[in-house]
Amino acid sequence: MFGFKLLDKFPGIVYFRHKMKRVSMSKIKITQATSKDVSEIGKIAYQVALIHAQQIKKEFKKPTLKSQTAYIRQSIDNKDILVLKAHIDDVIVGYVVVYFNTYPFAYFQLNKRAFVGSIGVEENYQRCGVGRALLKAVEKEIKKRKISVIEIDYYTFNVAAENLYKNCGYKETKRYMRKFV
Numbered sequence: 001m002f003g004f005k006l007l008d009k010f011p012g013i014v015y016f017r018h019k020m021k022r023v024s025m026s027k028i029k030i031t032q033a034t035s036k037d038v039s040e041i042g043k044i045a046y047q048v049a050l051i052h053a054q055q056i057k058k059e060f061k062k063p064t065l066k067s068q069t070a071y072i073r074q075s076i077d078n079k080d081i082l083v084l085k086a087h088i089d090d091v092i093v094g095y096v097v098v099y100f101n102t103y104p105f106a107y108f109q110l111n112k113r114a115f116v117g118s119i120g121v122e123e124n125y126q127r128c129g130v131g132r133a134l135l136k137a138v139e140k141e142i143k144k145r146k147i148s149v150i151e152i153d154y155y156t157f158n159v160a161a162e163n164l165y166k167n168c169g170y171k172e173t174k175r176y177m178r179k180f181v
Helices: 035-055 065-077 130-144 159-167
Strands: 004-007 015-018 021-024 029-032 081-088 091-102 112-121 150-152
Touching (some): 029 130, 035 065, 035 091, 065 091, 112 130
């Protein structure tokens, strides 16, 4: 159905066969992205942006590889933004961009928050645990920064993202509405 098959060949290690690739969860490594990674992460960001532009034409302009690479470069260069990459055997297969916000509102108990601005997984590695590994790494990083809230949003057409977030323990806490006039 999804193009992958769960293999139970080795007890205790989860493998997925996905488009003729076997991926061990233990092979997914998450590290901070550097300027050397801009090109490869930019390609994945382009895939993500293209899907959004196709689904919501009124809001998103058609992306270019150049624009997405520039976005990733600016994010990596900004000390207030965290960019993590997922790699398997030195091949970058995913990324996440995290912003840190402090809200001035007196009614919030937890004013410091992390916001996942963008997350993407290379098409051939989707539904193999890469997104989950990226989100776990974000959780670990924000705990080091003494932040206890992660916010994330997604567009309603993106059912795969919704399922990932729910499966990782995220709960819907507010609704966001929009009207084009």
